Amino acid sequence: MKDFGNIKELFDQITEYWSPKIIAEVNDDYIKIAKLKGDFVWHTHEHEDEMFYIVKGHLEIQLEAEIIHLNQGEYYVVKKGIRHSPLAKQECWVLLIEKKETLHTGDVITEHSKTIEDQLK
């Protein structure tokens, strides 16, 4: 794991939507970046919080009770146990902060699911 990175250059290397890449390791968390477009699977991280920070674009985080609208420079922490589904109507770049053991599709396995090994590539 490299200690240094340039976010723009790292995003430029991403060619697949919904495929998070781990860019840093900080204590028990991984810092990841992902390009999102379209909808995703509803899922829950039973024991882990997950932070979304919008680097570019707009993201809707659908919760069961409301929809959180995030623009560039805005962030939201999905607290552990909260069922959610991100929706990007246009391409969106996000930085994610998650526990190392967090699976990005949570308790659901779908065609979107990437292993931690995939995310470290």
Added chain:
Amino acid sequence: MKDFGNIKELFDQITEYWSPKIIAEVNDDYIKIAKLKGDFVWHTHEHEDEMFYIVKGHLEIQLEAEIIHLNQGEYYVVKKGIRHSPLAKQECWVLLIEKKETLHTGDVITEHSKTIEDQLK
């Protein structure tokens, strides 16, 4: 602790240099923002990594063996046990990811030192 925030608006509320503000809680880490200008104290976090992400400006992270130069959109993880001192020749805005128990002046107490309670205000 609020789950949502706008980074630009939160930075606009900061009036003091070297005074980190906690903006989010994610698992065992705090996410903080700070405006930096000038030099800081050399210090070490014996047991905790610390990530610096540059939102605006330029930061030098002085290590004992080298100086890391960071521009906007670049990040660096100071690994646990590494003695370091940040230096901002001009005003710099940083986002920090740290363990909840991390003291921003590490093992050194100076006039810069802010308690976690101060950082939560």
